[in-house]
Amino acid sequence: DIQMTQSPSSLPASLGDRVTITCRASQDIGNYLRWFQQKPGKSPRLMIYGATNLAAGVPSRFSGSRSGSDYSLTISSLESEDMADYYCLQSKESPFTFGAGTKLELK
């Protein structure tokens, strides 16, 4: 199975900060990478697909990028509503696999 190594597991940050979360794929997944946001008691929400494409309705402060096997989700200026858990998902090869998650919290 393809392993997705996500870091950091926890990210304390302040409002207005620029923050970045990264997933590293254990083998080539091309751009078959999605990012999700999940708030307590809610279903995951698709934020980024195809590694760099913003999903419908997602604020433009969110962006996705790729450098080789490293995939990043960046929030350019953190807002209070962004405090949540974030997960990556590779869908290049079955079984699809998720990163372990990053808890974004206020410093």
Place this chain on the structure above:
Amino acid sequence: QVQLQQSGAELAKPGSSVKISCKASGYTFTSYYISWIKQTTGQGLEYIGYINTGSGGTNYNEKFKGKATLTVDKSSSTAFMQLSSLTPDDSAVYYCAKAGFAYWGQGTLVTVSS
């Protein structure tokens, strides 16, 4: 609008089975796969597998073969997942999601306890 409505929480005894439903609306059900995902506090999100809602063909994560069985009822636009031989490790929230993962059900909590 696209909606996936899952069945309610289940409390089951070890060794028993449960069947969770995911009723789709707002789109052509048979045109898009339905995936199932398990979420636990300790293991995060795990991909169980998907079902081709048109043909009924399935693809399972090896880890869940023998544990999960995915089916569909095209007449009611509903996907099902049966979990068998339940153990406490199967206690989790289970989600269905439409192909592309832009739409998810609200989740079904399964608790396995004697």
